[in-house]
Amino acid sequence: MEASKALIIKKKLTDIQYIILYFFLYSFIGWLMETFYSLLVLGHFTNRGFLVGPICPIYGFGAILMILFISKYKKNSIKLFLASAFIFSAFEYVVGFALEAIFAAKWWDYTYDFFNLNGRISILYTIAWGFIGLLFINHIHPFFSKKIEKSLTAIPAYILKVLIYLMPIILIIDTIFSSLKYLGIL
Template identity: 35%
Template sequence: MKDFNYLSRDNILTTILLFFAFSFIGYLWEMILFIFKEKKFVNRGFLKGPWLPIYGCGMILILVLLSWFMTKPLLMFILIILLCGFLEYMTSYLLEKLFHKKWWDYKDSFLNINGRVCFAGLLFFGVGGIICAFFITPYLIIKISNFRYSNRLLLALVLIILFIIDNCCSLRKPNKGRNISVNVKK
């Protein structure tokens, strides 16, 4: 979707809906991964709703900043790894500083940086970002464009309102606990 202007006035609703779609896909991915790993359901995110905005933000950043490189997939793959690695590292750092908790810790993983990012995770983001940019995003854009504008607007507004409410509630009382976060010494 190299020629799709994600930030234009005509496409901003689509971009907002893509953010929520990828936030939900990330939530599903983490939920399924944890079910296989721990044999139980756990909402792994900071928020209480069915979304992990780090995935939505990461994918929107990929689409907005890196779609120029779609003709060079290997370079795009490397740039996705760098971009998502920076995003994951900074998100981990900020959550830890704000709430004195870690929502993930890769300290036992191969080639990790301060337990905030690791080689396997970055490879996953690289592969996932390429798959999403080249295959899932074009499909979602077509599906989203099939909705009437008024329906897209209503859906985006409802999701934004729910997301704001979730963020306000989670800032006061974040989703945490056993298998979700660990305390960090101050």
């Protein structure tokens, strides 16, 4: 019985639909982490993300990069650590550069961290990315993957697919309005 449920679930979603689902799950979890961080450190709620909605896409993109390109190193912790550290430091640098170039604002600044590169990345966070990659690939993603598989059986396929295609549309609208707001057009 359990095996037949798994087959039904696998037929419900395509690979791209799983990617969309994981993107939004990890973007929301990233937003929650940032929110709790600001509550603990600053003592009040601050939307530390770029968008109005409760997601931080950088976490979703990071998770998808890990799932697609780094999970192949799961059996080799050293390669997994190094790949995570390198890929995510490069990703963080490019995103930081793009945000600064487009919006003339910094969403993070490591200028005062030891061994930083233009305040966009630092050795401390590069090492952290390595450990986060190990934790994500070996524990976090397998945990949420199992939870999602179990949850999907309770949602009718057509509702699930509508939600999966509606979420990117909402993200695009939020991105447009947030961009216009940061550019001073709205």
